[in-house]
Amino acid sequence: MSSEHERSQEILHSIVKSYIVSGQPVPSSRISRLKKHPVSPATVRNVMADLTDEGFLSQPHTSAGRVPTEKAYRSFVASLDTTLAEDLLARIRQQLGEEETLDGRLQRSSRMLRTMSHGLGIAAAIPAESQILDQIDFVSLGHGRVLVVLVTRDRMVRSPVVAVEEDITPEELNVMRNFVNQHFSGWALADVRRELQQRIEETKSLYHQVLRKLTLLYESGLLDLGLTPEVHMDGTSNLLAAGIQTTGEELRETFEALEQKARVLELLERFLNHSSETVATQIGLGEAHPSMSGLSLIGATVTLPGGMTARFAVLGPMRMNYERALSAVRHLREVIQSLPA
Secondary structure, X not given: OOHXXXXXXXXXXXXXXXXXXXXXXXXXXXXXXXXXXXXXXXXXXXXXXXXXXXXXEEOOOOOOOEEEOHHHHHHHHHOOOOOOOHHHHXXXXXXXXXXXXXXXXXXXXXHHHHHHHOOEEEEEEEOOOOOEEEEEEEEEEEOXXXXXXXXXXXXXXXXXXXXXXXXXXXXXXXXXXXXXXXXXXXXXXXXXHHHHHHHHHHOOOOXXXXXXXXXXXXXXXXXXXXXXXXXXXXXXXXXHHOOOOOOHHHHHHHHHHHOOHHHHXXXXXXXXXXXXXXXXXEEOOOOOOHHHOOEEXXXXXXXXXXXXXXXXXXXXXXXXXXXXXXXXXXXXXXXXXXXXX
8 A cells, every 4th residue: 555545545534534523624734744754734725625525524615524425434443443442351251141032132232232332222033933932921911812932942932912812711821831831941933823823723623621712822923022123222312412414304313213123123133244254334314314424333143042043233324433333333233243142
């Protein structure tokens, strides 16, 4: 790499860092005053003009300074090298170790990402049919509503409320719980779905009170339990505090999109690298939603024991602190991969 190119890249990255801090167009005089750039303001202006021609910078007004483009942010992020710190790894490991369930770890992870990055922390788990059923329980809530608590061997807990057409007594629920646990504990969820459905179909013509009530739960979505993705987000207010440069309408649309679990999962699926070996960075999310063009996403995908996929990410403005966000995701990813199931 030539010295001129190195100088150009150093100046570019100094502009990016300055803009991240101030949010204001960066003039050449500010860069020339930095000790790491012992060159004249005229030289800096020439370099900035070249960077503008190359698409790394834009100039909002003729007399104003320069503003980084998406291309500049990508160059800046590629230059970062976050070293894993043992003390931070130990702290994250200790905090996640306090959680007994995967759901608890997800909630804790989203909070830690928010705290470490000052952005919006996202943690999601996408269950797989290869997950192993540990046990299931049914609790009558009355008025045709049943709380179903499903636990898989990887300590994932699901507790949806299922509505049925008629009341089921606690005694009947106990019999059904014992039936499912006795016959299917230790089975993969996919196999439970197929076998339970087959048994129900085979006995539909028989009048058996317990199986008839089990059929009510089945028709209300019993076989889908445990296969619904879980999403936790923490720090939405950080997006407001970051001063995103967007209209009020676009900001409203952004928050509405983030309120929809399916949209958040789509966001993670679209932009995060599927490889569990890397941390992915997406500058600008306009492909997902026009109102998100001024946002960036840094995240990682981890395959957990049992085949479940977990995704962790930091969402923030394009001028977010990338060093802090990358550090948060990399450290969390490292710990999550090393934790026992």
